[in-house]
Amino acid sequence: MSRPPDPARSDPAGPDTSRLRDRVRDRALVAAILVGAWAAVAWGTGAPAFILPSPLRVAEAFVANAALIGDHALVTLAEVLAGLALGAGLGAATAVWLSLSAPARRLVMPALVFSQAVPIFALAPVLTLWLGYGIWPKILVTVLIIYFPVASAFLDGLRRADPALIELARVMGGGRWRILLRIRAPLALPDLASGLRLAAVYAPIGAVIGEWVGASKGLGYLMLLANGRAKTDLMFAALVALALGAVALHAVLGSLATRLERWSRTGRWR
Amino acid sequence: MTGAPPPGLRLNGTLRFGAQVLFRDLSMTVRPGEWTCLLGDSGVGKSTVLRLLAGLETGAALEGEAGATDGAPLEGRIAWMAQSDLLAPWLDLHENLAMGARLRGEPPDRDRAAELLERVGLGPHAHKTPHMLSGGMRQRAALARALIEDRPVALLDEPFAALDLRTRAAMQELAFAELAGRTVLHVTHDPHEAARLGHRILVLTRDGLVEPALPAGLPIRDAAGPEVLEAQARLTRLLLGETRA
Ligand SMILES: Nc1ncnc2c1ncn2[C@@H]1O[C@H](COP(=O)(O)OP(=O)(O)OP(=O)(O)O)[C@@H](O)[C@H]1O
Numbered sequence: 001m002s003r004p005p006d007p008a009r010s011d012p013a014g015p016d017t018s019r020l021r022d023r024v025r026d027r028a029l030v031a032a033i034l035v036g037a038w039a040a041v042a043w044g045t046g047a048p049a050f051i052l053p054s055p056l057r058v059a060e061a062f063v064a065n066a067a068l069i070g071d072h073a074l075v076t077l078a079e080v081l082a083g084l085a086l087g088a089g090l091g092a093a094t095a096v097w098l099s100l101s102a103p104a105r106r107l108v109m110p111a112l113v114f115s116q117a118v119p120i121f122a123l124a125p126v127l128t129l130w131l132g133y134g135i136w137p138k139i140l141v142t143v144l145i146i147y148f149p150v151a152s153a154f155l156d157g158l159r160r161a162d163p164a165l166i167e168l169a170r171v172m173g174g175g176r177w178r179i180l181l182r183i184r185a186p187l188a189l190p191d192l193a194s195g196l197r198l199a200a201v202y203a204p205i206g207a208v209i210g211e212w213v214g215a216s217k218g219l220g221y222l223m224l225l226a227n228g229r230a231k232t233d234l235m236f237a238a239l240v241a242l243a244l245g246a247v248a249l250h251a252v253l254g255s256l257a258t259r260l261e262r263w264s265r266t267g268r269w270r
Numbered sequence: 271m272t273g274a275p276p277p278g279l280r281l282n283g284t285l286r287f288g289a290q291v292l293f294r295d296l297s298m299t300v301r302p303g304e305w306t307c308l309l310g311d312s313g314v315g316k317s318t319v320l321r322l323l324a325g326l327e328t329g330a331a332l333e334g335e336a337g338a339t340d341g342a343p344l345e346g347r348i349a350w351m352a353q354s355d356l357l358a359p360w361l362d363l364h365e366n367l368a369m370g371a372r373l374r375g376e377p378p379d380r381d382r383a384a385e386l387l388e389r390v391g392l393g394p395h396a397h398k399t400p401h402m403l404s405g406g407m408r409q410r411a412a413l414a415r416a417l418i419e420d421r422p423v424a425l426l427d428e429p430f431a432a433l434d435l436r437t438r439a440a441m442q443e444l445a446f447a448e449l450a451g452r453t454v455l456h457v458t459h460d461p462h463e464a465a466r467l468g469h470r471i472l473v474l475t476r477d478g479l480v481e482p483a484l485p486a487g488l489p490i491r492d493a494a495g496p497e498v499l500e501a502q503a504r505l506t507r508l509l510l511g512e513t514r515a
């Protein structure tokens with residue numbers, strides 16, 4: 001049976017693009033509602049601009065200070081990306097190491113869990129004391145925040161990997177390293193992916209914490225500076241830039257995670 | 271397969287899951303170079319027997335021994351085809367067949383993989399991943415992967431169960447030819463299949479092993495021949511519990 005394609009349903013750009021379009025539309029709607037609510041509160045309460053600036057004022061501040069915000073955003077972005085790469089790499093390497101050694105797991109896991117109980121806010125000033133005011137303490141705070149979620153998610157995946165397939169690999173004569181590389185790691189990619197999703201949410205927080213404790217650059221520093229000078233509109237503009245960056249980072253890493261998951265299940269990236 | 275003759279297999283002893291006894295004082299041997307079919311009710315312990323021989327964890331305690339009759343360890347001499355296909359979902363069929371070689375750090379034999387995929391009827395699908403294939407296609411890929419391992423002992427757990435009658439007959443012939451001269455222990459629920467393939471047929475029951483009479487002639491036997499069909503009927507009665515061996 002042949003029918004002319006239904007113009008309402010067939011999307012020449014393909015289902016992926018149309019789904020993306022739907023998502024963008026949904027998010028724009030949510031953003032519009034939030035901005036609307038913000039505007040309503042600012043107008044309704046008649047709060048002075050240095051307490052709660054209206055969205056319009058913040059937008060003006062954003063445009064007027066675009067170059068300044070851009071400079072500081074680049075610094076924060078560099079900290080976040082470096083922290084992510086280092087933290088995810090160290091976390092994944094730790095998971096691999098712990099998956100190979102039961103004694104290491106027994107010794108190291110409690111220490112890792114304990115390290116999570118230490119509030120990073122309390123640690124950040126010490127890191128600044130040790131590493132100075134440059135980019136490194138910020139990167140380190142970011143690394144510390146995302147290291148554990150990545151390591152523990154990937155380790156879970158490596159250890160849970162389909163036992164029957166691992167047995168077959170052993171019967172075939174595979175050694176631990178080759179089984180890890182060729183079987184366990186591909187099977188554990190979805191778990192690594194969920195660790196990365198969490199990391200995307202936490203990484204910007206880590207960098208900003210580092211900047212609040214002591215910095216001369218970055219969005220966190222700019223927010224403190226603007227706040228201190230009662231330039232609340234600039235503070236909000238920097239906050240908006242940070243939020244937009246976090247959302248974009250989450251989208252990029254989320255899409256990477258989805259691809260990793262799909263590849264592990266089907267051998268296809270898309 | 272290289273020089274040395276294939277070993278026979280031996281499993282003696284009592285197997286317990288905690289307090290529950292799966293079998294008591296079992297004494298089973300599989301003669302070297304022969305195709306032995308193992309029948310028995312679901313849950314009687316056939317897969318467990320294969321796992322014990324393959325040296326895999328069963329969660330059970332064996333009081334006794336499982337291994338090769340030549341006394342040397344079976345490690346590295348077994349091709350194991352499990353009851354589920356165990357294909358790696360991220361690898362295409364070609365790479366799934368290369369899996370064993372890659373795990374051993376050997377160069378995979380691409381020509382042999384292509385040939386075997388062709389012979390199990392999956393030539394056109396060599397570059398598809400398992401999720402794009404039917405259950406029967408995946409089972410044939412798993413069979414090809416067991417055959418490419420080229421080991422003197424093959425432990426096959428219901429290797430043809432998901433196939434239609436015609437494909438099943440063809441795969442039986444392929445496997446029988448490829449594994450000629452090797453020691454094969456083949457778990458199956460199909461009395462016809464056992465009648466066709468077995469140099470020996472064993473039935474595992476709660477009370478131990480039963481060895482029913484074989485059909486006339488040597489395997490592989492004519493799938494629709496009177497010897498196979500007569501033996502199928504006899505085995506069917508035995509499995510239904512209507513006669514004793
Ligand atoms: N880890 C375990 N703990 C306790 N009992 C188990 C365990 N594994 C298997 N069993 C029991 O061992 C028995 C034998 O299982 P097995 O898989 O060997 O059966 P099978 O003969 O291969 O059955 P089927 O024909 O259905 O594949 C079953 O009754 C099962 O309940």
Ligand SMILES: [Mg+2]
Nearest residue numbers: 316317318353
């Ligand atoms: Mg079984």
